[in-house]
Amino acid sequence: MGLTQTEAASLVRYRSYDKIFRIPEDVAACYGIDDSLYRVLKPHIRIARRYTTAPQGYRPGRMVAEPLPPEQFRIDTVSARYLEAIGALTRQQARTFVKWRDTHPICDMAELRKCYAVSDSVATALEPYIIFSEREPAAPRYPIELNDADSATLLLVNGIGEKTAGRIVRYRERLGGYWRTEQLTEVEGVTESNYEKISAQICCDSCRIRKIHINFAPAPELQRHPYLTPQLLRRILKTRQLKGGWSTPEAFNEDNRLKPGEAARLAPYLSFAPPGGDDDE
Template sequence: MGNLFKKILRQYLEYPRADRNVIIVLVAMILITIFVNELVKCLPEKPDEDYSTLLEKLKIWEETEQNREAARTTFSPFDPNTISEEELNSLSIPRQVARNIIKYRNTGAIFSKPSDLRRIYGMDDSIFSRIEPYLQFPSQKAIYPKKKETLPAEMEHIGSFDPNIATAERLKLFGFNSFQTDNIIRYREKGGQFKLKQDLLKIYGVDTPFFEKLAPHIKIQPTKNSAQVKEEKLDFVTIDLNSADTSQLKKLPGIGPVFATRIVKYRILLGGFSKPSQLLEVYGFPPETYYAIENQITTDTTNISRIRINFADYAELIRHPYFNQEMVKAMIKYRDNNGIIQQLNELEEIKGFDKQTIEKIRPYITCR
């Protein structure tokens, strides 16, 4: 027996060190497996678990949730003009839709028929079909007797106002809420004008009952006649599109802060306007506005920025609105193969450059 052990040990030591380590690990794993297997056999068997208590609690929880959901989705007749936000949230109406209903009412608007609720953002067909049978619309006279009293009682003593020039404070003095006042101011800033009293009904949030109470106090100043307007146009100083800033551009009729900013940005992209009609290239610029101010605008082309096409790289060329990728790549390839471009007419040999295109970009490029 001793000789057998020595023989096995001698053979074991003949293996390389790495192989001996692997043998040790394998033997250890075998021994651990045998030990664990015997240990499991010695453990007492665990009796079957009794899940009856857990299942009973789960059943009770499900019944509670079902009852809660049934209570939450139970509708009763309600008036959308008077129901509170808390009561709306107790129904199966999404919170965002409930908030939008309250916001709509806060503008002074009234729901007079079921279809009015379809105006609410987020009110889809499934929500509307669930609540429609429960909507109630009692007579507005009985339910909202104070609706006609939205204006201050002392308004009879404060005279009249012109919606074209009245300040926000003045409008609020006549009973306009903040929402209505902001809409009137924005309407005027965009170039809108009230020519008739009834034009106030164009303002979102101003309804007929409110307007009828307000109408006796609206005094719109008469607009200038055509002769006066013509005389003012003759006296109006022309504006150079290449030097005017946004404040000067806004003096032109029909041009507000948005178009003034777009004109300046487009002028920078171009390098300057070479002719007034390029205003029509400004995003969204109305042709009728251009023709109305055509005689009041000029373009001084002496300071137009020109691109040196023999030295400009791809990034500089592609920034210009009149160049596209195909044109820029073709020009650079032509320049690499043939050297510098001596005359602008050579561009006709390049793909994408016809006579019309060359004349269009001529003010903005140079061969120098």
């Protein structure tokens, strides 16, 4: 049959301990017989009728006289005794299933049907009562890019909660994108110490920034940007109306009397070319 000497000895030793193979799944309980080997052997296993007959006597409390009516249960925590009590599986099948489940996550019916202890008809009968656990999310691939991540992806960062993730996305929309990861400290709820915790898990692609066409953008669009204060916005609109716009960042900064810090943080978001010009590429 292709078994190794150790595997064959394991089967014989099972019988030598006065144990009886009553169902094919009992073979899988033998030491050294793994799932893949059992699947190869299963079509060739035959159990004589006299051995499949259930024993006449049971110890008190070891058998349920009438099957319990099934109720909803979680497949990842259900006990072998409950599966036996509702009549879904025999005692040995239930134990085999629990042993198999502990090493094979079950999150849907397709994965349940892979268990050799559960037949298709039993799986179909149990389906209305089974509660599956949610599949574990895939491990995040660090670093996470701030300008591409949605709220759910940001939650994978250790140190970012649900509220903070929403605030990061909303602030990104107002900015037009992050050009430095340090800008997260401007988001409500992200402290300096918290930023130090998450900084190694994030990165920032400044090429994704949505720029403002400062010579053409309407007032409502300019007003939404968090770096354009009401006072600065009034100066920009007034000067633009008088001069018609600016061709360089230096001229813009000089006309609007920007401080070096203000000019530096605003510069990545400004475009001085017409919409669709080379500055947008």
